[in-house]
Amino acid sequence: MTAPTDALIEVEAASVAYDHATVLDAVDLRVTDATFTGIVGPSGSGKTTLLRLLLGSVTPRTGTVVRRPGLHIGYVPQVETVNWQFPVTVGECLLMSRTQRLWPWAGRDERREVARLLDRLGLGGLQDRHIRALSGGQQQRVFIARALLNRPQLLLMDEPTSGVDVRTRHDVMHLVADLNAEGLAVVITTHDLNGIATHLPDLVCLNTTVIAAGPPAEVLTPDVLERTYGAPLDVLEHAGMRVVVDNHAAFGKVTPLARRATA
Secondary structure (H helix, E strand, O other): OOOOOOEEEEEEEEEEEEOOEEEEEEEEEEEEOOOEEEEEOOOOOOHHHHHHHHHOOOOOOEEEEEEOOOOOEEEEOOHHHOOOOOOOEHHHHHHOOOOOOOOOOOOHHHHHHHHHHHHHOOOOOOOOOEHHHOOHHHHHHHHHHHHHOOOOOEEEEEOOOOOOOHHHHHHHHHHHHHHHHOOOEEEEEEOOOOOOHHHOOEEEEEEOEEEEEEOHHHHOOHHHHHHHHOOOEEEEEEOOEEEEEEOOOOOOOOEEEEOOOOO
């Protein structure tokens, strides 16, 4: 069974459980060549598991996951999960992602490709530097370059801007948007509703199951957010932008777009 011609991955009614505890329940998700989607939800809502389901590293208990034949997927993990003391340089880190040959031996073409990617991501000249010597933003871009080395059609990113400053967050997301505009499908998880999610073309609000999916203007509503996060949230407008705040929070001179319905 293969995915429809315009789909990279088709997830239908997929459920995943760990030790009999359901993490994902009846999830539907369609990833196409043009996808640029953010997955939002509270901690423990199944966001990382959904990425792993797309990647193929977990198998659904029920439902189906159908991938386009020959699909290449790049994966960028949360930087907090990386052992930065591991004795590896930037260039070696990229080469370890190769699927066809064993590290550390690399041919001239592979070394050239590593240099090209590092230049593209603003890391030129850092190939021989230890990864722990880089800034947080540089470390994140190293793992993006690593994921891109095998020329994927789909890039999966787990909290790509977690723990970085505002400037780095902007730079990383600008880079990812450029990659998507060039034809790379992108799915990311994020906790950052205002800094990231409101700027993405499409969102999936997840809490074990998909609560809502679509453009931010359609899914970032008080009702959907409360069902997703289990807490009352307001959606406000500030300088023409949607802003999500706690229901009781004061936000200066803002105009409410909608508020949680009272019981």
